[in-house]
Amino acid sequence: MKKLCLILALLWANLGLGQTKVVSTFTVIDYWAQRLTPSSISHKSLIPSGGELHGYQISPADLRLLNGAKRVIGLNPATEPWLADWAKANHREADVIWLNPDPSQLHLHAWLNPNEAKRMVSALSLALTKSFGTPDNESQVLLNELLKEIDSTALTIKTLLKAIPESQRKIIVYHPNLESFAEYFGLQVVATIVDSSVAESADPSLQRYSEILKLIKSQKVRVVAYDEGQSSRIAQQLALDGELPPPIALSFEYLQPPGKEGDTWPSMMILNARRIAEALQK
Template sequence: MRLVLLIGLLCIAAIAPAHAQERMNVVASFSILGDFVKNVGGDRVNVTTLVGPDSDSHVYSPSPADARKVADAKLVFVNGLGMEGWLPRLVKSAGKKAAIVTATNGITPLKYGSDADPHAWQSVANAKIYVANVHVALSAASPADAEFFKSNAEAYSAKLDALDRDVREATAKIPEGRRKVISTHSAFGYFAAAYGIQFIAPVGVSTESEPSARDIAAIITQIKSAKIPAVFLENISDPRLIRRISEETGARVGGTLYSDSLTGEKGDAPTYIDMVRHNIKALTRALGA
């Protein structure tokens, strides 16, 4: 009896570390995408995020440590649509052909001039496409865990459906004439298209650009003529421009919107769902009658 018990314990001890070693190493280019991967991958995946909380993916400069992270990963999840211009150099410096997964596959991009708008996650319906792409990629990389990934993806997609309904109900309560705001850069085009709030920004889809004096003057004139009620800061942008516009127009600063990045665990938006709920609460509070 003791011999059988000992053999059983040895078998359990051998299986447990083997299972732990099966956790797949993956990399996500930025925090919002990393959150999608974590929700689908669960405890079968080790997720490393390159551009962390409250950081700007548009102007990110990879480090040698990032190259090592990519070299150790089985999959690298990226947004695409021109967002990670630094990625090809990073993959090359990693010294191997990493399996790149573009999470926006299947999404028809909006255009800002001749550029694609990369901020597709700002529509919750699009977020579900990100999740579906993550599910497919993880399942292909680890077929033994495919049912686990499928279950996680379905459960998370149900939460996203509930989130989308809540956002639509909240925006419907904002008077139509007040559904206009100023934000730092053009990160909310997909949100505007999905939920009917107009966003005007002095900076384009990338924070690398700088608004001219003429651009700022035009924005100020537009705020006054259209009676735009609120301007918003963003967690990744210099707040001075928005504060200046607020001072010159009398439009109130409605708070901070989270556009391209989540916050740390103790912040207002540590997850994608938290981010969207924070943003719609800030918008309805500032734009309500």
């Protein structure tokens, strides 16, 4: 009996049963990984819904999840340095799939730009197909569905913004996360309240605050936004001092929990675009 138990335990370990096969660093990538793999391949996001890449620190439970994964998907060693460190320390570099080779400011939040999204899911599909030996035609069907979904999301958002003249599409956001979205959809991010995408909770200096206030007036900015779940205090004050309507909450950093609006990539994108469009139209 003891021997049988031991054999079963070894088999369990060898097959990797009970372990998550594809671990993604955050919910947006996990959504794509799940869409691109057959349902038999288990998947999980390391950072759960509500958590952000910025300031994340690896926990012992997360370490176990990483160690047990067959493949780990991240954006870029600049956005997830802890993953690059883990891969190096454990000689797992070959098992990490990086989706976004360009770490410039414009592309730090590359998942918000439909062209970048399509590029990333195409690369991801190729890497996952190779990793799990999924038949090519099966992978192609899954990829095509996802590419179509991205195109139709982009079209819906363009329609939402259509009525707003380009000269009025001016917005101030809390941290530098909207550039790649703005570039694609023709919005203008006039300023960000904080400079760094790492220290999200830091307040701007008094000098920066008055510079932003001046920009609101000289550029005729129409909307101030803050990151949902983070403090809205500075944004509220700016809107008040700039004689604008109250700031809007945007949530581009993660997907909502299942069942809530914003729980998929298209629904997250459209939810935020609708908030922006409504605020710009006021």
